[in-house]
Amino acid sequence: MTAPLLGQMMDVPLTVSSLIAHAARHHGGTQIVSRRIEGDVHRYTYRDCEKRSKQLAQALIALGVAPGERIGTLAWNGYRHLEAYFGVPGFGAVCHTINPRLFPEQIAYIINHAQDQYVLFDITFAPLVDKLAPQCPDVRGWIALTDEAHLPDMRTPVLSYETLIEAEDGEYEWPLLDERSASNLCYTSGTTGNPKGALYAHRSSVLHAYGASLPDAMGLSSRDAILPVVPMFHVNAWGVPYAAPLNGAKLVLPGKDLDGKSLYELMEAEGVTCSAGVPTVWLGLLAYMREADVRFTTFKRTVIGGSACPPAMLRAFEDEYGVQVIHAWGMTEMSPLGTLATLNWEQSQRPLEAQRALLEKQGRVVFGVDMKIVGSEGEELPWDGVAFGDLHVRGPWVIDRYFRQENGSPLVDGWFPTGDVATIDPDGFMQITDRSKDVIKSGGEWISSIDLENIAVAHPAVAEAACIACAHPRWTERPLIVAVLKPGATLTREALLAFYEGKVAKWWLPDDVVFVKELPHTATGKLQKLKLRERFRDHVLPTALAIENCPLGEPGTDR
Numbered sequence: 001m002t003a004p005l006l007g008q009m010m011d012v013p014l015t016v017s018s019l020i021a022h023a024a025r026h027h028g029g030t031q032i033v034s035r036r037i038e039g040d041v042h043r044y045t046y047r048d049c050e051k052r053s054k055q056l057a058q059a060l061i062a063l064g065v066a067p068g069e070r071i072g073t074l075a076w077n078g079y080r081h082l083e084a085y086f087g088v089p090g091f092g093a094v095c096h097t098i099n100p101r102l103f104p105e106q107i108a109y110i111i112n113h114a115q116d117q118y119v120l121f122d123i124t125f126a127p128l129v130d131k132l133a134p135q136c137p138d139v140r141g142w143i144a145l146t147d148e149a150h151l152p153d154m155r156t157p158v159l160s161y162e163t164l165i166e167a168e169d170g171e172y173e174w175p176l177l178d179e180r181s182a183s184n185l186c187y188t189s190g191t192t193g194n195p196k197g198a199l200y201a202h203r204s205s206v207l208h209a210y211g212a213s214l215p216d217a218m219g220l221s222s223r224d225a226i227l228p229v230v231p232m233f234h235v236n237a238w239g240v241p242y243a244a245p246l247n248g249a250k251l252v253l254p255g256k257d258l259d260g261k262s263l264y265e266l267m268e269a270e271g272v273t274c275s276a277g278v279p280t281v282w283l284g285l286l287a288y289m290r291e292a293d294v295r296f297t298t299f300k301r302t303v304i305g306g307s308a309c310p311p312a313m314l315r316a317f318e319d320e321y322g323v324q325v326i327h328a329w330g331m332t333e334m335s336p337l338g339t340l341a342t343l344n345w346e347q348s349q350r351p352l353e354a355q356r357a358l359l360e361k362q363g364r365v366v367f368g369v370d371m372k373i374v375g376s377e378g379e380e381l382p383w384d385g386v387a388f389g390d391l392h393v394r395g396p397w398v399i400d401r402y403f404r405q406e407n408g409s410p411l412v413d414g415w416f417p418t419g420d421v422a423t424i425d426p427d428g429f430m431q432i433t434d435r436s437k438d439v440i441k442s443g444g445e446w447i448s449s450i451d452l453e454n455i456a457v458a459h460p461a462v463a464e465a466a467c468i469a470c471a472h473p474r475w476t477e478r479p480l481i482v483a484v485l486k487p488g489a490t491l492t493r494e495a496l497l498a499f500y501e502g503k504v505a506k507w508w509l510p511d512d513v514v515f516v517k518e519l520p521h522t523a524t525g526k527l528q529k530l531k532l533r534e535r536f537r538d539h540v541l542p543t544a545l546a547i548e549n550c551p552l553g554e555p556g557t558d559r
């Protein structure tokens with residue numbers, strides 16, 4: 001065989017440090033604005049961000065962190081967290097963003113499984129860190145993302161981020177890393193069992209940032225000011241912290257206050273043109289705008305995903321406020337971008353109702369992702385918008401295997417099974433119809449149905465229980481317990497709900513209990529959740545009767 005004729009172009013690795021290096025060099029004066037935990041608004045540029053990211057890299061190297069080691073973060077969307085996105089992978093270590101809304105035990109599991117060497121944390125999480133530190137003996141140090149003056153009073157010995165990086169000069173050359181080396185780590189609890197880690201590579205992160213920027217995706221440019229409402233601990237804020245510097249877009253980071261008023265005021269003050277977030281946050285923003293009778297002056301479009309975007313929300317944004325909604329679907333295992341609903345030229349000529357029907361779906365893939373739906377025998381199903389099956393995906397930013405789970409690949413014939421059930425129509429638009437994975441997604445956060453079932457059956461009066469997702473106007477889904485009592489036993493709904501108190505986080509408490517005579521099972525004795533979900537499709541949760549009874553709080557919670 002003759003050797004292939006190789007192309008004669010530069011072999012430049014795709015690294016995440018090249019994104020900030022590009023922004024600093026070519027969009028050096030463009031602003032990054034952050035609402036800080038300390039209460040004020042912080043403002044600096046891509047040039048400043050690169051310098052401080054380099055100082056962070058130097059500081060971590062001085063602490064003895066080696067390439068490949070993991071550095072955890074427990075932080076809101078802010079400039080110091082952003083510096084970790086570049087400073088940590090920039091020298092070859094791995095930036096591991098952790099969801100602070102999980103229970104402390106789950107977080108400790110994740111930190112220990114990831115073998116995090118240091119954890120950077122916002123001072124709001126000081127009490128959480130005090131709980132975690134004794135459970136994470138292998139963490140070499142906890143670094144508070146603040147200066148010496150704001151260090152919180154804690155049991156755990158902590159370092160000040162500002163003090164650490166001030167000791168460095170920022171005179172550092174980003175190394176040319178192997179683009180296949182790991183850059184970021186995100187855990188998902190959207191599957192059964194313990195949370196699992198998706199380990200992204202520099203190459204996959206840069207390709208994803210390109211893909212996310214495309215006009216049929218987020219459509220980012222240097223004329224945009226983008227405010228990611230989606231937290232930087234949720235699949236890297238859907239890649240926005242990497243796509244923004246790639247385009248030289250202004251970046252506005254909202255900190256911890258995600259209520260409608262705080263968001264609206266920041267968007268107006270900073271001339272925000274686009275955003276991205278889960279439906280629950282947008283509900284809060286829309287409610288505030290109606291109540292305060294205010295309008296957007298610069299906001300043009302937003303990506304809504306993480307859970308299905310209700311058609312009424314799409315209409316409200318487009319018809320009442322002239323904001324384009326781009327409904328999107330993806331997952332942690334996909335970095336996360338999979339599909340987005342934008343119309344091509346021909347589709348945009350169709351009658352308005354036909355256009356809307358397409359835009360309400362989860363959309364079509366961007367280049368970089370391929371998808372198919374398969375039946376129970378693994379056979380590919382037709383794209384007729386009617387046949388539904390398991391949704392499988394593949395591509396250069398889709399997971400190949402989970403972190404530190406060497407035995408067993410999740411792939412089926414080279415495709416990743418998403419755990420979602422979908423149709424694909426002749427236009428190539430995918431629509432999620434159900435979920436085969438056994439979890440509930442409330443306000444963008446996962447709740448384990450199995451954990452809630454285990455608690456129910458631990459009650460002496462309960463013979464069997466199923467926990468299913470039930471539609472909720474505010475949180476999209478909330479847990480409903482369907483239980484069978486032991487013969488002769490009596491139990492009220494209230495008593496079973498009270499049984500959960502103190503056993504799970506408050507936002508995991510089921511919203512309702514229904515008692516039935518028996519639960520549907522398959523021939524092999526497995527619970528038929530799909531049947532149950534169908535049966536309770538129209539069940540109205542008592543918490544859903546009036547949206548005003550669902551106070552604003554942490555997304556995914558009713559605290």
Ligand code: AMP
Pocket residue numbers: 188190235304305306307308309327328329330331332333336362418419420432435441
């Ligand atoms: P995560 O890994 O936390 O990002 O969750 C990914 C999962 O969230 C997907 O597999 C879906 O089950 C669900 N999801 C994400 N986006 C959407 C959407 N637009 N519509 C319906 N479900 C969605």
